[in-house]
Amino acid sequence: MANEPFENNVDRALADAQLRKNFAFAMGNFILKRRAVFSDAEQTERLRTIGHAIKQRALSRLPELLEQLEAACTRNGIRVHWAETTAVGNRIVLEIIESHAAARVVKGKSMVSEEMHLNAFLANHGIEAIETDLGEFIIQLNGETPSHIIVPAIHKNKAQIAQIFHEKVAGAPYTEEVAELNAIARNTLRRKFYEAGIGLSGVNFAVAETGTLCLVENEGNGRMCTTVPPVHIAVMGLEKVVERLEDLPPLLRLLTGSATGQLVTTYVNLITSPRREGEKDGPQEVHLVILDNGRSRIYQDPQLRQTLQCVRCGTCLNHCPVYTRIGGHAYGFVYPGPIGKILTPQVEGLEKAGTLAFASSLCGACEEVCPVKIPIPALLRRLRDESYSSAPESSVPGRGCKQNWAERLAWKGWAFLNTHPRLNRLTTALLGLVGDYLPPAGPLERWMRYRSEPKFAPRSLHRRIREEGIADE
Amino acid sequence: MSDTARDRILERLRNAPRQEAPRPDAPASTAADPDRGARVGRLKSLLEAMRTEVHVLPAAEWIPRLREVLQARAIKTLLYAPETGLGAALAEARQQDAAGLPELVAYSETVESFKERIFAVDAAVTTAAGAVADTGALILRPTRAEPRLMSLVPPVHIAVLAAEAIHPSLSEAMQDGRWSADMPTNLLLISGPSKTADIELTLAFGVHGPKELIVFILDD
Amino acid sequence: MTPEFAKPSNVYFFGTCLIDAFYPDAGLAAIRLIEREGVRVVFPPGQSCCGQPAYNSGFPDEARAVARRQIQVFGRDIPVVVPSGSCAAMMKHHYPVLFAGADDLAQARAFAARVFEWSEFMTRVLGVRYEDRGRPIRVTWHSSCHALREMKVIEHSKQLLRQLGNVELAELTNESECCGFGGTFSIKHPALSGALVNDKVDDIQATGAARVIAGDCGCLMNIAGAAQLRGWPFQAQHLAEFIWERIHGE
Numbered sequence: 038m039a040n041e042p043f044e045n046n047v048d049r050a051l052a053d054a055q056l057r058k059n060f061a062f063a064m065g066n067f068i069l070k071r072r073a074v075f076s077d078a079e080q081t082e083r084l085r086t087i088g089h090a091i092k093q094r095a096l097s098r099l100p101e102l103l104e105q106l107e108a109a110c111t112r113n114g115i116r117v118h119w120a121e122t123t124a125v126g127n128r129i130v131l132e133i134i135e136s137h138a139a140a141r142v143v144k145g146k147s148m149v150s151e152e153m154h155l156n157a158f159l160a161n162h163g164i165e166a167i168e169t170d171l172g173e174f175i176i177q178l179n180g181e182t183p184s185h186i187i188v189p190a191i192h193k194n195k196a197q198i199a200q201i202f203h204e205k206v207a208g209a210p211y212t213e214e215v216a217e218l219n220a221i222a223r224n225t226l227r228r229k230f231y232e233a234g235i236g237l238s239g240v241n242f243a244v245a246e247t248g249t250l251c252l253v254e255n256e257g258n259g260r261m262c263t264t265v266p267p268v269h270i271a272v273m274g275l276e277k278v279v280e281r282l283e284d285l286p287p288l289l290r291l292l293t294g295s296a297t298g299q300l301v302t303t304y305v306n307l308i309t310s311p312r313r314e315g316e317k318d319g320p321q322e323v324h325l326v327i328l329d330n331g332r333s334r335i336y337q338d339p340q341l342r343q344t345l346q347c348v349r350c351g352t353c354l355n356h357c358p359v360y361t362r363i364g365g366h367a368y369g370f371v372y373p374g375p376i377g378k379i380l381t382p383q384v385e386g387l388e389k390a391g392t393l394a395f396a397s398s399l400c401g402a403c404e405e406v407c408p409v410k411i412p413i414p415a416l417l418r419r420l421r422d423e424s425y426s427s428a429p430e431s432s433v434p435g436r437g438c439k440q441n442w443a444e445r446l447a448w449k450g451w452a453f454l455n456t457h458p459r460l461n462r463l464t465t466a467l468l469g470l471v472g473d474y475l476p477p478a479g480p481l482e483r484w485m486r487y488r489s490e491p492k493f494a495p496r497s498l499h500r501r502i503r504e505e506g507i508a509d510e
Numbered sequence: 511m512s513d514t515a516r517d518r519i520l521e522r523l524r525n526a527p528r529q530e531a532p533r534p535d536a537p538a539s540t541a542a543d544p545d546r547g548a549r550v551g552r553l554k555s556l557l558e559a560m561r562t563e564v565h566v567l568p569a570a571e572w573i574p575r576l577r578e579v580l581q582a583r584a585i586k587t588l589l590y591a592p593e594t595g596l597g598a599a600l601a602e603a604r605q606q607d608a609a610g611l612p613e614l615v616a617y618s619e620t621v622e623s624f625k626e627r628i629f630a631v632d633a634a635v636t637t638a639a640g641a642v643a644d645t646g647a648l649i650l651r652p653t654r655a656e657p658r659l660m661s662l663v664p665p666v667h668i669a670v671l672a673a674e675a676i677h678p679s680l681s682e683a684m685q686d687g688r689w690s691a692d693m694p695t696n697l698l699l700i701s702g703p704s705k706t707a708d709i710e711l712t713l714a715f716g717v718h719g720p721k722e723l724i725v726f727i728l729d730d
Numbered sequence: 731m732t733p734e735f736a737k738p739s740n741v742y743f744f745g746t747c748l749i750d751a752f753y754p755d756a757g758l759a760a761i762r763l764i765e766r767e768g769v770r771v772v773f774p775p776g777q778s779c780c781g782q783p784a785y786n787s788g789f790p791d792e793a794r795a796v797a798r799r800q801i802q803v804f805g806r807d808i809p810v811v812v813p814s815g816s817c818a819a820m821m822k823h824h825y826p827v828l829f830a831g832a833d834d835l836a837q838a839r840a841f842a843a844r845v846f847e848w849s850e851f852m853t854r855v856l857g858v859r860y861e862d863r864g865r866p867i868r869v870t871w872h873s874s875c876h877a878l879r880e881m882k883v884i885e886h887s888k889q890l891l892r893q894l895g896n897v898e899l900a901e902l903t904n905e906s907e908c909c910g911f912g913g914t915f916s917i918k919h920p921a922l923s924g925a926l927v928n929d930k931v932d933d934i935q936a937t938g939a940a941r942v943i944a945g946d947c948g949c950l951m952n953i954a955g956a957a958q959l960r961g962w963p964f965q966a967q968h969l970a971e972f973i974w975e976r977i978h979g980e
Contacts, residue, residue, distance in 0.1 A: 044919075044921065047919070047921050047922055048921055051921055051922075051925050059710075062710075062711075063710070063711055066711050067711075087534050087535060090531070090532070090534030090535070091534050093529075093531040094531045094532065094533055094534055096529075096531070097528070097529050097530060097531035099523050100520050100523035100524045103519075103520065103523070104520065107516075119514070119515040119516040119519055120515060121515045121518060121519060125515060169718065170708070171706045171708040171709070171717055172706075172708035175708070175709075188707070188708055188711070189708075190708055190709070191708075191711075194710055195709060195710050195712075198709055215709050215710070215712045215714045216714055218709060219706065219709075219714045219716070219717045222717065223716070223717055223718060226718065227629070227718075230718075231625065231629055246690055247689075247690055247693045249693055255704070255705050255706060255707075256704055256705065256706045256717045256718045256719065257662060257704035257717065257718040257719020257720070258717070258718040258719075260662050260698075260719060261662065261718055261719070264658050264659060264662060264696070265621075265625075265659070265663075267622075275519065280533075281690065282684055282689055282690045282693075283681060283684055283685070283690070284534075285680070285684075286679065286680040286681040286684070287681075289680070290645070297707070300556070300644075300645040300646060300701075301642075301645035301646065301647050301699065301701045302701070303560070303700065303701050303702050303703070303704060303705055303719070304698060304699065304700060304701075304704075304719070305647070305698065305699035306696070306698055307693065307696065307697040307698070308695075308696055309693040309694065309695060309696070309697070310695045311695070312695065313695050315654045316653075316654050316657060316695060317617060317619065317620045317621060317624070317654065317657040318620065318621035318657040318658050318659045319621075319652075319657070319658050319695055319696060327519075329515075329519045333519050333522040333523050333526075334522070336522070336523055336526050337522070337525075337526045337527070339527055339529055342526075342529075358907050358908045358910070358926055359922055359926075362922070362925050362926070362929075363922070395915070395918050395919070396915075396918075396919050396922060397912070397915065398875070398908050398910060398911065398912025398913075398915045398916075398923070398926070399786055399875075399912060399915070400875035400879075400907075400908035400912070401875055401876070401879040401880065402875070402879075402906075402907075402908070404879070405879050415827075418785070418786060418788075421786070421787060421788035422788050422790055423788075424788050425788040425789065427788055427789060427790050427791060428790075439788070445789075448784050448787070448789040448792045449792065451783070451784065451792065451796075452784065452792035452793075452795045452796055454778070455747075455778040455779045455781075455796040455799065456778070456795055456796055456798075456799045458775060458776040458777075458778065461778050462775070465750055465751050468751060469751070472751075480917045483916075483917050483920040484916060484917060484920070484955070486920050486921075486924060487920065487923065487924030487927060487928065487955075487956055487959065488924075488927070488952065488955025488956045488958070488959050489955050489958040489959045490955075491752060491951060491955060492752065493751055493752060494751060494752055494753065494754045494755075496754065497750050497751060497754060498745045498749055498750040498753075498754035498757040498758070499745070499750055499775060500754075501754045501757075501758055502745075502758075502761075502773045502775075503775075505758070507761060507771060507773050508770060508771065508772045508773065509772065509773055509774060509775050510772060510774065
């Protein structure tokens with residue numbers, strides 16, 4: 038759907054009653070769960086302030102922390118690789134796999150690997166990448182991409198998943214029992230964990246101080262991928278680095294509380310080295326691939342840099358009135374929802390993805406819940422300015438792509454009217470007289486697709502004020 | 511211009527406008543559960559809420575209780591770490607009286623030759639290095655003697671924890687244990703059996719990791 | 731309730747462009763209710779729009795020109811009362827951002843500091859008390875996004891509503907969810923905006939309320955328009971106009 042105009046995707050999603058029902062139910066549920074775990078507003082606010090400060094601090098020292106991380110990892114025996122683009126990142130992963138002559142990779146959930154379109158790349162090189170997170174497993178069976186960054190298969194309901202398993206997993210009976218569906222996945226994937234030569238995962242936080250990779254999860258598939266195979270490859274965006282181990286407790290509280298309304302996930306997995314001398318298990322090799330893919334460009338701008346504070350909890354999706362109605366696929370890119378709307382145009386460019394920045398009512402629900410206080414509405418506004426080159430010089434790709442004389446003229450006219458009171462009053466008075474006879478075209482037509490015609494007051498407030506003798510100075 | 515991706519990325523980052531940001535305040539100490547009894551209580555109730563079976567008992571009683579627990583589940587093989595104090599006690603107890611204790615499987619080889627066995631055993635018993643009361647999680651620090659897969663692969667994971675090792679919060683556990691000075695290969699927080707809610711947000715347990723977590727809190 | 735500020739003798743009233751063209755009755759009611767407390771209301775005729783439409787659409791220069799005009803027109807050092815959470819938030823919280831780096835930033839900040847949302851002014855400054863003379867009625871309340879999240883005045887609005895003894899307040903299931911107006915959003919993404927407002931209308935309809943009350947005429951125009959198109963019978967009314975009616979037994 039990435040090749041289709043956003044509007045078409047929106048129309049299709051809005052017309053899909055089942056999809057809307059699935060999202061409305063799940064997102065409503067997430068909102069309640071988050072509210073329950075963050076029931077103390079004051080405490081939550083303190084925690085968010087700390088989370089924001091930790092990420093700001095980490096970004097303020099980003100180059101130093103990345104070097105420190107690299108040095109610490111290297112000391113610990115983790116091999117660090119740098120990739121400027123997703124193509125290079127894919128190539129690095131492939132070379133590691135090929136150096137071990139592995140044919141199969143088991144994968145824990147990783148949005149960065151989605152960003153790299155790693156599975157398709159590996160498939161083209163004859164390597165099978167098996168998603169092992171239950172949600173990812175479901176959508177991989179069905180040939181889909183994630184519709185949510187935390188619960189990737191949330192657009193499907195039980196019956197749809199039952200059908201997918203029945204059709205795509207050899208010998209699986211049709212069942213809508215969640216426990217039985219889980220068992221099918223468990224049995225199918227246990228063998229894969231056992232056999233795989235390579236495990237691949239993402240990273241939630243990378244600690245510069247100790248060279249530790251922190252991964253959170255509930256299923257245990259992430260631990261399987263990072264512990265059972267002889268080689269573990271972790272991929273991360275360069276913004277995932279934090280300064281100290283002690284930064285983790287508040288970040289973990291914020292991440293799990295925001296993402297799923299949990300106090301803590303079932304597993305918090307801190308990986309600091311490959312198997313050490315004398316240890317009996319764990320991978321003999323651990324690789325860390327640090328991906329840039331536009332992040333260092335985003336970093337150039339002090340305001341837009343705040344995009345990089347994101348911890349990928351997905352709570353802005355859950356609380357977004359637009360996301361909850363259309364789901365993740367309609368956005369047409371890997372990262373959906375409010376965070377996608379600010380991240381994607383900066384990575385892919387405004388020509389390709391700039392429309393997303395306008396598809397928001399700027400209601401502010403996202404900013405209100407963001408665990409690290411990213412000012413998403415302000416960043417959306419900034420990207421709108423960039424689209425018309427109205428912001429000061431910047432390196433946002435596709436800057437000015439929406440510039441056109443008609444709109445510029447319309448806004449100039451609007452500003453002229455609103456700075457010339459007499460003309461403005463005359464126009465309003467005129468609309469009061471003839472406004473109801475305006476032809477339903479252009480903006481009015483779009484308004485009237487879902488609403489009756491707006492009724493201009495016969496006499497404006499300005500006129501009524503004069504008539505009633507209210508003071509004018 | 512440097513010629514490696516690393517140098518180019520770091521150079522771009524270094525050339526960006528600097529923004530100072532102070533080191534954040536340390537999170538306020540929770541201190542919600544100052545005494546040990548309260549910490550044990552909170553940990554127990556949070557773990558139980560995540561479908562974990564918790565036994566709080568004196569150290570002398572845990573092996574007898576273990577016999578009951580294993581028998582009730584008809585566990586036939588139990589993976590254990592013979593070199594740990596816990597493992598030694600278990601082996602000795604079995605030698606004296608095998609009743610209720612299944613075949614003990616020692617994790618004595620590297621995974622390369624032992625994988626089949628690990629994937630076949632019914633249960634494993636490990637030490638918990640500590641725990642965190644405020645969020646309800648065990649701290650596991652796998653060692654040479656007690657490797658990583660023990661708490662992951664077998665369908666039942668039994669963890670034995672000393673009550674005095676329960677910290678009020680993760681921050682305090684890190685500070686008290688000086689984690690940053692000496693991180694093990696792998697350190698884990700575990701708050702229950704493996705679970706998922708990926709299908710219609712319906713909570714289901716035992717998807718990839720252990721289906722059951724049983725915790726013995728030794729409190730004398 | 732006890733007012734938090736000394737009562738001024740004069741206040742400015744910023745009517746907002748939507749009230750000017752579509753809802754003058756709401757504006758007049760808001761003014762009359764302030765005057766009723768013995769405060770003189772000044773309505774400078776040179777006022778127009780807060781500038782938000784351009785500000786949110788990628789045209790900050792045009793927004794600044796219009797905003798600058800308002801700052802000049804409301805020149806005296808007296809409170810500026812705004813019967814809209816959205817316009818008030820623009821003037822109070824976004825003018826300082828919009829004028830960052832401009833020569834008149836100090837004036838913008840000083841102006842912003844004088845801005846009050848109407849219900850906030852009525853409670854925090856005037857500490858009004860109302861007696862409801864109307865017949866029993868069931869209404870519901872829609873929290874507009876910027877009143878809720880930027881001005882944070884919803885409690886003030888509801889305090890006023892709760893003073894009306896014969897008014898039963900039926901709460902919406904998703905009271906704080908956006909109605910989908912979003913200014914130019916409703917024109918640029920009509921289908922998304924339409925989906926949001928239709929859900930809002932359904933939520934209102936489900937309460938069985940005869941009216942939906944809100945503090946922002948943008949939301950009201952959006953909600954009323956969608957309800958009317960679908961033939962739902964409830965009315966949408968600005969809080970000030972509703973209170974004016976209630977205390978006069980209309």
